[in-house]
Amino acid sequence: MGKIKRIGVLTSGGDSPGMNAAIRAVTRTAVYNGLEVTGIRQGYAGMINADFIPLQASSVSDIIQRGGTILKTARCEEFKSPEGRLKAYNNLRDAQIDGVVVIGGDGSFTGARLFNEEHDIPFVGIPGTIDNDIYGTDYTIGYDTALNTVVEAVDKIRDTASAHNRMFFVEVMGAEAGFIALYSGIATGAEAIIIPETSGEERDLKKIIEIGNSRKKSSNIIIVAEGDKGGGAFGIAEKVKDDFKDYDIRVSVLGHLQRGGSPSAIDRVNASRLGHAAVEALLDDQKSVMVGISNGEIVLVSFRRAVKLHKDVNHNLVELARILSV
Numbered sequence: 633m634g635k636i637k638r639i640g641v642l643t644s645g646g647d648s649p650g651m652n653a654a655i656r657a658v659t660r661t662a663v664y665n666g667l668e669v670t671g672i673r674q675g676y677a678g679m680i681n682a683d684f685i686p687l688q689a690s691s692v693s694d695i696i697q698r699g700g701t702i703l704k705t706a707r708c709e710e711f712k713s714p715e716g717r718l719k720a721y722n723n724l725r726d727a728q729i730d731g732v733v734v735i736g737g738d739g740s741f742t743g744a745r746l747f748n749e750e751h752d753i754p755f756v757g758i759p760g761t762i763d764n765d766i767y768g769t770d771y772t773i774g775y776d777t778a779l780n781t782v783v784e785a786v787d788k789i790r791d792t793a794s795a796h797n798r799m800f801f802v803e804v805m806g807a808e809a810g811f812i813a814l815y816s817g818i819a820t821g822a823e824a825i826i827i828p829e830t831s832g833e834e835r836d837l838k839k840i841i842e843i844g845n846s847r848k849k850s851s852n853i854i855i856v857a858e859g860d861k862g863g864g865a866f867g868i869a870e871k872v873k874d875d876f877k878d879y880d881i882r883v884s885v886l887g888h889l890q891r892g893g894s895p896s897a898i899d900r901v902n903a904s905r906l907g908h909a910a911v912e913a914l915l916d917d918q919k920s921v922m923v924g925i926s927n928g929e930i931v932l933v934s935f936r937r938a939v940k941l942h943k944d945v946n947h948n949l950v951e952l953a954r955i956l957s958v
């Protein structure tokens with residue numbers, strides 16, 4: 633592959649607040665380095681359908697504070713086949729795109745890795761998902777905003793729960809990971825946190841809540857990650873309702889409001905750093921890697937490792953939450 637003159641940028645898979653800040657950083661860093669930029673709309677579907685738009689520095693004005701993604705995102709079955717990826721490759725070639733920045737999650741990186749095994753246009757990834765469950769990076773874009781949204785919502789639920797002596801099971805996003813649940817649980821002083829990563833005593837709601845109730849708490853908030861094996865907030869509430877007959881039990885599923893909203897300052901800064909780093913990586917002839925942030929520094933992690941390895945929650949924090957809820 634020769635020198636990079638034009639890069640493409642797309643958002644793929646689930647959207648997350650801060651993706652626009654990343655698009656802006658990619659575009660502006662590219663322009664700063666004398667490159668042309670092409671926006672690819674609707675994720676990999678736009679690559680296969682040649683849904684391309686030119687981006688200039690001014691195209692990304694006034695978007696850093698906006699949730700969602702100006703390029704739209706989509707899921708695309710066709711990209712999962714070699715034929716689909718070949719179509720995408722031919723379109724990228726025709727549009728003279730020499731390198732691509734993919735902003736997305738695990739699935740998007742799997743597609744990018746396969747593409748780079750088959751074709752010579754380098755792909756670099758930026759982790760964008762509210763779940764924060766990507767190995768090799770401390771942050772994914774959107775996580776901090778989603779966390780703050782959840783904390784604001786749970787604080788409100790706490791007010792009404794206290795007023796009525798209620799026990800609330802609040803379901804938050806996290807299909808396979810409990811990062812949002814664990815951190816929001818600590819931040820809101822939840823009585824218990826139920827996440828896919830825990831087992832045994834850590835999940836013994838009856839025990840946890842009995843300890844707290846020795847001093848007659850007026851409310852109980854239990855945060856449940858949607859992907860928890862116990863069946864989400866409704867499933868767990870159903871299982872324990874006979875154990876807590878004194879409480880009026882309610883369930884609240886926060887749902888898609890967690891994906892929206894103006895990105896937090898942290899997400900904007902991280903997205904800006906990662907967008908810049910992704911373009912630098914392409915200029916350094918990198919391919920098939922994700923840019924991440926580890927211990928405050930930018931790191932490169934192969935797509936293979938980012939997807940294959942599992943990022944666990946910090947179990948000291950699970951213990952901390954338990955201690956602080958007495």
Ligand code: ADP
Nearest residue numbers: 645646676707708711712736737738739740743
């Ligand atoms: P995320 O990137 O947020 O994890 P998805 O899992 O939906 O979201 O993946 C986004 C897109 O990435 C898919 O619609 C598909 O085009 C591509 N993709 C996902 N998994 C694969 C795969 N195994 N092979 C090729 N492409 C994939």
